[in-house]
């Protein structure tokens with residue numbers, strides 16, 4: 227009888243100890259989540275810079291793509307122009323060897339056609355050359371402006387980089403804290419907590435406030451409320467299954483009698 231009571235007393239204190247640790251652990255995981263969220267949401271001035279830089283980069287890529295397209299087109303046009311020049315030479319030679327009016331008319335028509343083609347390809351070449359020169363100039367200007375722009379905002383960017391670094395360090399420190407607390411908790415309670423943390427969007431613990439689970443607002447039956455207050459075991463919310471606690475039962479010294 228005495229032995230049974232003692233064993234129960236030990237279990238009570240262990241459950242309460244675990245509950246205290248679980249609430250502390252939830253606090254550490256909340257801080258980890260907050261640090262990660264801050265790290266993933268750059269301040270507006272950084273977002274604006276990133277957006278502007280992304281747009282400039284896209285435009286630059288598009289201009290370079292156009293320049294490359296012009297380069298391949300001009301190569302093709304020059305090749306055609308050279309072909310037409312050969313044709314022209316060929317017909318000019320033929321012209322001197324014609325024997326009748328009909329042949330003469332035919333060869334003249336070919337020469338006209340070739341001349342026209344040479345003129346057209348030449349015009350296209352000049353168009354492309356002008357466009358390429360313009361693009362090349364704009365690309366160079368934009369690249370130079372980009373460097374100046376980045377230099378102007380380098381302090382803002384550097385400050386955000388430092389903040390991200392701090393947050394990362396904080397996450398590592400908090401993770402170490404979490405591991406240390408987890409090591410103190412009974413494995414079955416630790417496993418239950420971690421499963422809930424995963425499945426409940428980072429919130430495994432819920433305080434009972436005015437007889438209800440503060441997260442899902444499910445009203446606890448009086449008997450369950452008593453069990454939560456007694457702190458002799460880990461109690462789940464019947465609705466959202468999170469681990470329930472009351473501030474009062476956590477701060478009560480171990481072994482103190484509960485008036486229920």
Ligand SMILES: [Zn+2]
Pocket residue numbers: 432439440441442443444463464465466467468
């Ligand atoms: Zn609940």
